[in-house]
Amino acid sequence: AQSVTQLDSHVSVSEGTPVLLRCNYSSSYSPSLFWYVQHPNKGLQLLLKYTSAATLVKGINGFEAEFKKSETSFHLTKPSAHMSDAAEYFCVVSESGSGYSTLTFGKGTMLLVSP
Amino acid sequence: DADVTQTPRNRITKTGKRIMLECSQTKGHDRMYWYRQDPGLGLRLIYYSFDVKDINKGEISDGYSVSRQAQAKFSLSLESAIPNQTALYFCATSDFGGFADTQYFGPGTRLTVL
Numbered sequence: 314a315q316s317v318t319q320l321d322s323h324v325s326v327s328e329g330t331p332v333l334l335r336c337n338y339s340s341s342y343s344p345s346l347f348w349y350v351q352h353p354n355k356g357l358q359l360l361l362k363y364t365s366a367a368t369l370v371k372g373i374n375g376f377e378a379e380f381k382k383s384e385t386s387f388h389l390t391k392p393s394a395h396m397s398d399a400a401e402y403f404c405v406v407s408e409s410g411s412g413y414s415t416l417t418f419g420k421g422t423m424l425l426v427s428p
Numbered sequence: 429d430a431d432v433t434q435t436p437r438n439r440i441t442k443t444g445k446r447i448m449l450e451c452s453q454t455k456g457h458d459r460m461y462w463y464r465q466d467p468g469l470g471l472r473l474i475y476y477s478f479d480v481k482d483i484n485k486g487e488i489s490d491g492y493s494v495s496r497q498a499q500a501k502f503s504l505s506l507e508s509a510i511p512n513q514t515a516l517y518f519c520a521t522s523d524f525g526g527f528a529d530t531q532y533f534g535p536g537t538r539l540t541v542l
Contacts (some may be wrong), residue, residue, distance in 0.1 A: 317470075318486055320466070347530070349533075355535065355536075356432075356518065356533040356534055356535040357471075358528055358531040358533075359516065359532075362530060403470060403471070404431075407529075415473055415476065415486070416471075416473070416531060418468045418470035418471040418472070419470055420468055420469055421468070421470055
């Protein structure tokens with residue numbers, strides 16, 4: 314069975330400072346991992362995904378994440394926060410099973426960005 | 429135009445009423461999914477469909493039913509709505525359904541059951 318733990322329900326940063334959103338996963342197989350972002354009153358948008366290729370994954374809007382198998386982590390980072398980054402972020406794990414996949418979502422981390 | 433659309437976007441209903449939420453997609457994907465989102469719980473899978481003839485229960489299917497009318501349309505029904513079904517509902521699609529496949533989400537339907 315797969316599971317995801319987002320270690321912080323809320324993260325507050327100042328504009329221009331680094332962002333770190335933490336995610337740990339559990340998976341019986343080699344997983345795929347995703348980060349999705351949800352802006353207020355919007356649907357979910359894919360930021361980036363890891364699919365067993367390069368362990369450092371670059372996504373949209375300057376975000377990146379590093380897959381660390383030994384630590385079962387997939388933390389999301391950005392060097393410099395922007396006001397428009399304020400949103401809820403979901404770490405998601407998927408593993409293969411009988412030729413299909415289902416996603417398991419973390420509970421989300423709300424990123425607050427202050428001027 | 430959006431690739432995945434959901435109607436209605438907002439709905440308020442009363443306990444015991446039958447409600448249908450609709451999802452349409454123009455991405456040409458075979459796989460479609462229904463999730464509900466509750467504050468602090470992330471998204472949980474209700475039902476998923478690999479094609480018109482293949483529908484499967486997800487983690488929290490009790491109290492819900494679905495219909496896959498065509499490749500592009502996937503509806504979620506609440507046969508007799510209850511207040512704890514108040515949530516934000518998302519439809520999603522994916523192409524191959526493999527474990528590395530990206531799911532694309534609609535804008536969501538906010539449902540309130542009084």
